[in-house]
Structures are given as structure tokens and as C-alpha cells.
Amino acid sequence: MEEIKTIGVVGAGQMGSGIAQLAAVHGFDVWLLDSDPNALGRATEVISNSIQRLISKGQLPQAVGTDAPKSIHCTTRLEDFSAADFVIEAIAESEAVKKKIFSEVDKITKSSAILASNTSSISITRLASATSRPHKVSELGIVLLLCSDISTLSLLVLLISIWFISFEMYVHGCCLTWRDDFLVNCLPAGICGVTSDKLYLILQVIGMHFMNPPPIMKLVEIIRGADTSDTTFNATKSLAERFGKTTVCSQDYSGFIVNRILMPMINEAFFTLYTGVATKEDIDEGMKLGTNQPMGPLELADFIGLDVCLSILRVLHAGLGDMKYAPCPLLVQYVDAGRLGRKSGIGVYDYRRAPTIAKQLTRL
Template sequence: MSIGKIGVVGAGTMGNGITQAFAVAGRKVVMMDVAEAQVQRGLATISASLDRLIKKDRMSAPQKDAAMACITTVSSLDALADCDLVIEAATENVDLKLRIFADLDRIVKPEAILASNTSSISITRLAAGTQRPGQVIGMHFFNPVPVMALVELINGLQTSAATYSAVEDVAKAIGKTPIKVKNSPGFVVNRMLCPMINEAVFALGEGLATAAEIDEAMKLGCNHPIGPLALCDLIGLDVELAVMQVLYEGTKDPKYRPAPLLVEMLEAGYLGRKSGKGFYDYK
């Protein structure tokens, strides 16, 4: 399988980061979102990110121009019909992802590969909703995508060896380090990371220390570059809760039960940085 043109569904934090990673590597990429305003916000985010690289002397202005020229923006899935690989980076909602995969399966050419940036949802389940289950794979990038080297490549039960090989090659071609992961709730990184964050929320809810003290303890005591609660704000409290629910429901193990404070903060509309308030205030 040869992968040339890339499609990305979603222009949010992960979608525009994935788009940037491919564009900087010189790959033609089509970034799609349902509203033109969202697409333009995503494009502006990419432009600002590249400007920061220029200021740090890690990119030249002509290199930025070349990367931006690789990006096409659209607001319809139909515009992805001729892509060789389409990466879904929508909200972590299984019903939404199943609808997107069903639509993509109908729209894109038969030989195209469909990938999901899901952080926890079963690739086997997503693949089963298409007529090309052997060409469906998980391609889980990490935030911020342009900086983080890792990509988890998740094989569903049906994923073919040719699909895995093609996606592994394209991940390496854009400078990422792929690891092969078996389809399982939370995969590898989130299977370990999200319970740690959840435990920090338990500690905060029980009044063991303040949010700042918990984060400082992990930074100084475990040499983490960012504390778990600040990290939760960065990735989104809604994403953290979604992953914990997948882990809990997928394993039925009570050690994965979401912290009550996490649930309550979601009920209050506190999503972290993207809403302006989470464990810290960003307004």
C-alpha cells in the first residue's frame, strides 16, 4: 500500500497538530471539520505554531510557507474521497466515531486506509462498522503532536499486515516513533497514565494536598515535567473521564473507577484549558 495524500477529520487540538506534522514533513494533507470557522481556527493555530518555531530559529519563513502550502482545508467529508490515508481525530465518543467511519467507508476510494486517533476506543469495534475492516487501524498521536515523538499503532483483530506496514512507514517518514500495540482498553500509555491522573484527582478530592502541591510533589519527587492535574487540564477533563470510563467498562476492574471529583467537575463544565477552567484557572 502506497500512502500519498492524507486526510484529517477534525481541526481541533489533535487534528491541527496531526495536520502540522504531516505538512512540515512535506506531505499533502487535507484538514476537514464540520464548520468553516473551526477549520480556520485550526489553520491559524498551525500558522502560529510555525511562527514560534521561526522565532526559535528552528524553521525558516520559506519552510513555513512550504508547509502551509501542503495544507488544504475543507468542511465536507466528501472532499477526502481521493485520500490514501484518512485519520479521524474527532471527539472521544464511540457513536460519533462509528458514524464518521461509516461515512468515510462509503466516500473514500476502496484501497484507502482509515485510521483513528482514539485514545481508548476499540479499533476492532470501529473496523467492524466498515466494509474494509482489514484497512482500519489505530494511529494514536500524543499532545502536542508536533513535539511528541510517539505514535501508538493499534491493530484491531481484523487489521491486515499490509495496512500496519504502510502506516508504520508513513509514521516514520514524518519523524515519529511508532510502537505496535494490541487492541485493549486504553492501549499502553493511557492504560498507565490516566489511572495516575485519576488517583491525583482522588487525592485532591480527599483533601490530601492542594492541586499545586500535588503537582509539585510529582514534579520534584518523580521528576515529571508537568504535574498530573496540570496535565489533565491540558488533555481535557472530558478526555480523562472518557478514558477512565472505557477502562472501567472494558475491564470491570474497580481500580479504574473515575474519581467522583472528576465527574463533578465535568458536570460544572470545567474541561481544563479549553474551557478556561479546570484544576487551575486559565481565564
């Protein structure tokens, strides 16, 4: 695995700009991609303001804060990702849109690059199906040089076996590389002297779910797809730790860990409001003081984005089939009305008329 020096971030929204800032302040060269130049301009301003706040609070050294923005290169050209060692996708929570981006990024980036998604609920295995990470097999020749005591016949069998395996992997968009246990399972028995430390099927696609806002929140949720390799997982975990984050690992099931638990709570808060059990203020106050949470579930939903909450609940409902994940009609209605939360100025709360709440959320 190559050393990670250059990071590409797809999407200049709230999450993408936060991830770009995080990478830059930790010494990485960052390319921030968005198709909208205006979004890139807003992201640059948001990053600059965020860095200045951290400096003023003594949470970031002045020198680091001065140098970090210089490491962020904004672009609308996907081709600028050609040198990226690690790419993090942070766009809309839509499987179709994410797959399209992964397919395009896969064609541009070098074969050794790891592709990560910041998805909060969508299957990493399905996203990975849009890629072929990596698709070069020329390194296989090195294996033959490292295998000792192979007779001519055994060598011929090995070459034929590699050809068949390579062809199968090409058809399925996969690749051969190194691991400790692959030959035993994949190559025919009786190949003398071939130890089990030469080849393996690797998938360089993984989930890397940052919490919002990425520069502040301490957790990164790492999600392994069905075929994500140990090398990819370890490199991603190491990168998160270089960012100063604590990691948890989830298998590839809808919602992973955090949102599988969090979203039903938010959904139930909407049902509590929808059925008239209590006011929005009392629901949030009760949960904050009663369960020692910094924000109530409805405030938190506004902060996350009601459209994002709805999208995650739909993924959970479709993927797990349990009615407890069926979105509350009130949540659906708010999203249909364009009440998306803090980012649109109104959600459960009206931030145009409630500057106190908006100010409290800004401090998080």
C-alpha cells in the same frame, strides 16, 4: 500498497490541526475536514502561529514553514477525501460518533485507502466494524493468471471456493487481496499447483494515537485491530516514521499502553485532592520533583482536557472491569460544571487568573 501522498484529517480541533500541520511540514498534501467552518478558521490560525513559533526557535526551516500551509486544504465536504491515500480521524472521544464518521469516510474514499483513528482508548476492532475496507474483489482474476499447473477441475474448484469466500467476506464487510499464508487455511485441499501466496483477508483500519501536541511529542502509539493486516500496520508505522516519530505497538485492549498506565495516575491524583490529602499545588509539585515529570498529573489533566480524561476512564472501567479505573467523583463534578481544563479557561486550575501556568503550558 499505494504510495501515500494525500492525507485526510477529520476534525479541526487541537489534535486534528496538529496532525494536519505535522503532515504538511513533511511534504504531504493534506485535506482538513470539519463540519464547522469556524473551527477550520481557528485551525488555520493555530497552525500558522505554531509554524511561526517553530521557525523562530530554529526548529523548522523558513522555506518549509512557508510552503506547509499551502499544502493544507480546509473543507466541510467529505467528498474531498475521495483521493486520500490515508485518512486520520481525530474527533471527539465517542465510539458512536467515530463509527458514524468511519462509515461515511469508508463510502467516499478509494478502496486502497487506510483509515486510522487517533482514539486514545476506544476499540479499533469495534470502529472497524463500521467499515468494509476494501470491498472490491475484481482483482481476484489476476490470481488465476499467476497460478500454474492447474487442471480444469482444480480451476473450477478454485473458482467456486473464491466465490464462496468472496460472498462471506461481502456479507461481513471484508475483502480478498494478497498475502503469503491465506490459501493454505481457506481453500480446499487438493488444488494442484496453487501456492500459498495469492489471497488474504485484509483490514485497512488501524489506531494511530498521537500524543498532544502532535507536532512536538515524539511518540505515536499504533494499535492493531483484531484483523488489521501486516500491510496496513507496516504502512502506518512507515508513515509515522516519515513524520519523525518513534512508534510503539499495542494490541486492541482498552486504553492501549499509554492511557492504561497514565489515566489511573491522573485519577489517583484527583482522589488525593478529593480526600484532602494535599493541595493541588503540592500534588503536582510532589510528582514533578519526586518522579522527574515535566508536569504534575493535575496540570496534565487540564492540558489533556478533563472531559477527555473522564471519557478514557469510563472506557477503561467498562472494558477492563477493574474498580481502579472508576472515575473520581471530583473529576466527574468538574466536567459536569463545564470545568474542562485549559481549553475552557478553568479546570483544576483557573487559567483566567493564573497566566503563569497558562504560559508554561503554551511552551510545551
